[in-house]
Amino acid sequence: QKEVEQNSGPLSVPEGAIASLNCTYSDRGSQSFFWYRQYSGKSPELIMSIYSNGDKEDGRFTAQLNKASQYVSLLIRDSQPSDSATYLCAVRNFGNEKLTFGTGTRLTIIP
Amino acid sequence: DTGVSQDPRHKITKRGQNVTFRCDPISEHNRLYWYRQTLGQGPEFLTYFQNEAQLEKSRLLSDRFSAERPKGSFSTLEIQRTEQGDSAMYLCASSYGLAETQYFGPGTRLLVL
16 A cells, blocks of 8 residues: 555546545554645645644635545635646655655646 | 755766766755655655754665765765666755755756666
8 A cells, every 4th residue: 555645637627616636645643744736847836734634725725634534635726727737645754754745646627 | 046946957867877966955944855756656755854964865765876965055966877767857855944844946857868
């Protein structure tokens, strides 16, 4: 079992709709959770971080964390063509500095 | 620009050659990380520094790889006797302190022929 799992996609969503991206992790000691966006050929860019159960909203983005289910998700409201990218879920475990990434979900917003 | 910078941005080399990459972290960030990313995969952790001390190395970091961070500022990653399997994007990230957000540089794309 991979430490961090994501559906690789591609996920196609019409412009203006809600895009839902999911991530599961295997280590119950995981403490910090991050969503990075990566455009083709570019480096990862932080979108959201979340540390406690529940929802965290930032503009059009909402991160959701459920530690009991070992599940973290990212919702993108009012999707725009510029949201088309690969979204990487990353996890950091307690007492550990490194980030463990999933393989990413490729999202395409259809105009 | 006060972000993480990396140099070179692209490197093409022949198998067996040595290459060295440089990373300049965000000013005052005391933690610096190296990751490697291959096509279709997420970044994989290689090593990290707190100031000038290298505190963790991944099993991915074979003895052909060495990283330094003299004086706790910029860092270099050297790959000796490159192999075709070393072709990847090498990403550097920095953070201000323990458990803080890691910010990534633009990466160095390496192609080993």
